[in-house]
Amino acid sequence: MDVYSENILSGRSAFIAGGTSGINLGIAKRMAQLGARVAVAGRNPDKAAAAAAEIGEGALGRSCDVRDFDATRAVLEDVASAFGGLDIVISGAAGNFMAPAVGISANGFRTVVDIDLNGTFNVFRASYDLLNRPGASLIAITANQAVNATMMQAHACAAKAGINQLLRVLAMEWGPHGVRVNGISPGPIRGTEGMARLAPTDEAVAERAARVPLRRFGEAREVADSAVFLCTDAASYITGTILNCDGGAGLGDSSDKNLVA
Numbered sequence: 001m002d003v004y005s006e007n008i009l010s011g012r013s014a015f016i017a018g019g020t021s022g023i024n025l026g027i028a029k030r031m032a033q034l035g036a037r038v039a040v041a042g043r044n045p046d047k048a049a050a051a052a053a054e055i056g057e058g059a060l061g062r063s064c065d066v067r068d069f070d071a072t073r074a075v076l077e078d079v080a081s082a083f084g085g086l087d088i089v090i091s092g093a094a095g096n097f098m099a100p101a102v103g104i105s106a107n108g109f110r111t112v113v114d115i116d117l118n119g120t121f122n123v124f125r126a127s128y129d130l131l132n133r134p135g136a137s138l139i140a141i142t143a144n145q146a147v148n149a150t151m152m153q154a155h156a157c158a159a160k161a162g163i164n165q166l167l168r169v170l171a172m173e174w175g176p177h178g179v180r181v182n183g184i185s186p187g188p189i190r191g192t193e194g195m196a197r198l199a200p201t202d203e204a205v206a207e208r209a210a211r212v213p214l215r216r217f218g219e220a221r222e223v224a225d226s227a228v229f230l231c232t233d234a235a236s237y238i239t240g241t242i243l244n245c246d247g248g249a250g251l252g253d254s255s256d257k258n259l260v261a
């Protein structure tokens with residue numbers, strides 16, 4: 001039996017930036033399955049069209065780069081007009097690579113901050129007057145790097161820390177207008193581009209899973225169910241929160257080798 005009632009999101013419309021692959025596509029598919037009208041956006045128009053087809057009938061696939069405010073705004077206007085406003089907006093577009101700070105150029109650092117942090121501002125800011133208020137729910141996809149300094153991730157740590165603070169400020173400023181703003185911090189999720197970059201070999205995957213308290217990678221579906229929760233009335237008094245959907249990974253390394261008799 002499903003944990004959610006069938007059609008729990010019916011009558012709601014959702015826009016998912018970065019929803020053409022990975023965790024965000026998982027969120028889009030789950031929301032559509034639960035009755036929402038869904039639009040995804042990504043940089044590549046072919047990928048956007050393919051994602052919409054995979055999500056199913058009525059889903060929209062649009063292309064824009066979240067670094068470009070005007071392009072993002074144009075896509076949001078188009079989707080809001082097709083759906084009659086927006087109830088759910090998810091900012092999930094992200095870029096990352098592994099490199100020590102001395103291996104990152106100013107442009108490399110700026111690129112990741114631009115996609116992750118400025119992109120989240122652009123998506124949320126551009127959607128504000130298109131939101132169905134009260135009742136709209138915004139979710140930023142962040143990461144544990146926001147709170148735990150991680151070597152080879154200076155750019156992602158800085159960008160994700162910015163996202164955490166941005167969403168808290170928006171929760172304060174937009175709460176009085178009936179808009180909730182939360183974040184989800186996924187741990188290592190199986191089959192994502194992010195994990196392909198951060199744990200590229202079977203050995204790296206096994207080593208990383210052994211450090212997670214729940215001893216496994218998560219599934220995109222598990223992150224999607226957290227996102228659905230934050231958009232339902234079950235979370236109607238929750239705003240400014242960052243939900244760790246990470247198997248406890250953010251708590252630290254829980255490998256057996258750390259148990260000293």
Ligand code: HXC
Binds near residue numbers: 094097112157193
């Ligand atoms: C050092 C690198 C690099 C690397 C790129 N750059 N890869 N520097 N080491 N491995 C530098 C480039 O040299 C360039 O700087 C600058 O970054 C911009 O690169 P471009 O390729 O021109 O940019 P763009 O095409 O916009 O690509 C953005 C990108 C790319 C972030 C670099 O990796 C990308 O498109 N990623 C999107 C998909 C992705 O990363 N998904 C994973 C997200 S997972 P110079 O100075 O040479 O011009 C994720 C999980 C988060 O974010 C969990 C942890 C936070």
